[in-house]
Amino acid sequence: MLTELRVKNLALIARATLELEPGLTVLSGETGAGKTALISSLKLLIGERGDSNMVGAEGDEASVEALFLEDSVAEERLAIRKINTEGRSRCYLDDSLVTVGKLGEVLGPSVDLYGQHEHQSLLKVTEQLSLLDEYAGKELALALGRYQGALALYESASAELQRLLELANSSNTQREQAAFLKKEILQVAPKPGEYELLEQELPRLSHGEQLAQASGDILELLRGEDGVLERLGKAGKSLAALKDIDGALREPFEQLESHALELEELANDLGRYATGVEFDPEALQAALDRLGVLDGLSRRFGPGMDQVFAQLEQAEQLLLGAEDTALHVAEAEKQLALAEANLKAAAAELALLRQAAAREFVAQLGDDFSNLALTGASLEFSLEDLPFERWSPSGSQSFELLYRPAPDASAKPLAKIASGGELSRVMLAIKGLLQSTQKRMTLVFDEIDAGIGGKTAHAVAERLARLATVHQVIVITHLAQIAVLADHHFLVDKRIEGGAAHTTIAALSKGERVKEVARMLSGTTDAEAIAHAQKMLDEPRR
Numbered sequence: 001m002l003t004e005l006r007v008k009n010l011a012l013i014a015r016a017t018l019e020l021e022p023g024l025t026v027l028s029g030e031t032g033a034g035k036t037a038l039i040s041s042l043k044l045l046i047g048e049r050g051d052s053n054m055v056g057a058e059g060d061e062a063s064v065e066a067l068f069l070e071d072s073v074a075e076e077r078l079a080i081r082k083i084n085t086e087g088r089s090r091c092y093l094d095d096s097l098v099t100v101g102k103l104g105e106v107l108g109p110s111v112d113l114y115g116q117h118e119h120q121s122l123l124k125v126t127e128q129l130s131l132l133d134e135y136a137g138k139e140l141a142l143a144l145g146r147y148q149g150a151l152a153l154y155e156s157a158s159a160e161l162q163r164l165l166e167l168a169n170s171s172n173t174q175r176e177q178a179a180f181l182k183k184e185i186l187q188v189a190p191k192p193g194e195y196e197l198l199e200q201e202l203p204r205l206s207h208g209e210q211l212a213q214a215s216g217d218i219l220e221l222l223r224g225e226d227g228v229l230e231r232l233g234k235a236g237k238s239l240a241a242l243k244d245i246d247g248a249l250r251e252p253f254e255q256l257e258s259h260a261l262e263l264e265e266l267a268n269d270l271g272r273y274a275t276g277v278e279f280d281p282e283a284l285q286a287a288l289d290r291l292g293v294l295d296g297l298s299r300r301f302g303p304g305m306d307q308v309f310a311q312l313e314q315a316e317q318l319l320l321g322a323e324d325t326a327l328h329v330a331e332a333e334k335q336l337a338l339a340e341a342n343l344k345a346a347a348a349e350l351a352l353l354r355q356a357a358a359r360e361f362v363a364q365l366g367d368d369f370s371n372l373a374l375t376g377a378s379l380e381f382s383l384e385d386l387p388f389e390r391w392s393p394s395g396s397q398s399f400e401l402l403y404r405p406a407p408d409a410s411a412k413p414l415a416k417i418a419s420g421g422e423l424s425r426v427m428l429a430i431k432g433l434l435q436s437t438q439k440r441m442t443l444v445f446d447e448i449d450a451g452i453g454g455k456t457a458h459a460v461a462e463r464l465a466r467l468a469t470v471h472q473v474i475v476i477t478h479l480a481q482i483a484v485l486a487d488h489h490f491l492v493d494k495r496i497e498g499g500a501a502h503t504t505i506a507a508l509s510k511g512e513r514v515k516e517v518a519r520m521l522s523g524t525t526d527a528e529a530i531a532h533a534q535k536m537l538d539e540p541r542r
Helices: 035-045 100-110 125-136 138-168 172-188 194-206 208-223 228-243 247-276 281-301 305-372 420-434 454-467 510-522 527-541
Strands: 002-010 013-019 024-028 061-070 075-084 089-093 096-098 111-114 378-385 397-404 442-446 472-476 488-497 500-507
Touching: 002 035, 013 035, 013 500, 035 061, 035 075, 035 111, 035 442, 035 472, 075 100, 089 100, 096 100, 100 111, 111 420, 125 138, 125 305, 125 397, 125 420, 138 305, 172 281, 172 305, 194 281, 208 228, 208 247, 228 247, 281 305, 305 378, 305 397, 305 420, 305 454, 420 442, 420 454, 454 472, 488 510, 510 527
Parallel strands: 024 472, 024 488, 111 442, 442 472
Antiparallel strands: 002 013, 002 061, 061 075, 075 089, 089 096, 378 397, 488 500
């Protein structure tokens, strides 16, 4: 819901602030007073184009600010649109700079303007279909859900068949390349981790003689005649005799014994190592040869053994898939045929429900047309089957409302032949029909009173008032019958100051409202007109 609108330097409006509330709000004024500028300000907020001609004489920039209350979260959102004399536009939403498209995306669904050449969702065939589905209710919604589920399954089955066909149609060259790659790699028969293990062993194989000689020399120093272990043994015997004389030598003796045991274990390990190590030219050459072969694989199918193994796995999968593809394709074709049959059944069910709902929809609207000064006019609909390849989540048919302005006229798309006033009244009839099911919106009607009066004006006014019990309704009107039912009334006035025209917008007090209704009735504010206006204002409240 729109709670506040501020307009600055837009066309003839130097500065205006409207504090808006729920219910029915009327804006009235003489022709040419500047009511169109208000429509322009709202258009700017819902993402429509603006240009430098909209900037007034009070500066080099026009701005429109609005506060919208979101019912779902009970929070207000601030929207700002600015246009300068160069035609450049800036948009802000909750203090963040956004694009014009984003502004329209966020605010557009909550505001509808009905009047010639305005933002009218009714002109979009997708919106017309949504209105029909909303009218049809739960049964059609469930059918649409079943159709959309069937469509998703069909698209999934179609994608899977396409994937398998592409695999089946892969060229012989690809299969030959995969078979060749597999054969070349398996001939070498690499094992995971083999290359790294050979790299670790190569230094030992290359320096076997040096390692054997050095380990033997170290072992001789430990265990040889007059070696470390022999000397430690002698030292241990001496300490053993002395520790009984002086207890302070007991700990050094124990440490010496411990070190002697550790050196004995070290000597044993070195002995085993010296026995096992040897210089083996043949083993060295075999390792070098194997590394060379594995390096060759890496260069051809790598770079690296991980990539070699990955290439082998891909080749095996391609060859395995090629063997089973014929069976998989046949099964996928069966699944696709089943999905298509289910989809067509769901589409037929949806089409029947829409056909029946569309007849009732246009019939109920047509019954209401005479009350809205649309006598002789009627609505029809076009519901045509689409080619299978054009089926979409919205259905298998195209739907469009057709308008016949007179019994002897041809029915054509509503968007092409209905005037702004006619279109507003058609939407008024639709909104009245659906008002119990639709989410709360801000609806702005302009030209809805074009060419009507008398009982028709009363009927239109009452319809707007009922609609305002659900939505926020703003009406720009010249009809007193509509004005007297308003919950809030603003006067749009044009004044000449300093040789320049300025538009002002002001909320009317109770007394001012009586005078404005009198002016709307007869163009004067004499006693008779005032009395008539007061009576009309009192009647709805009685």
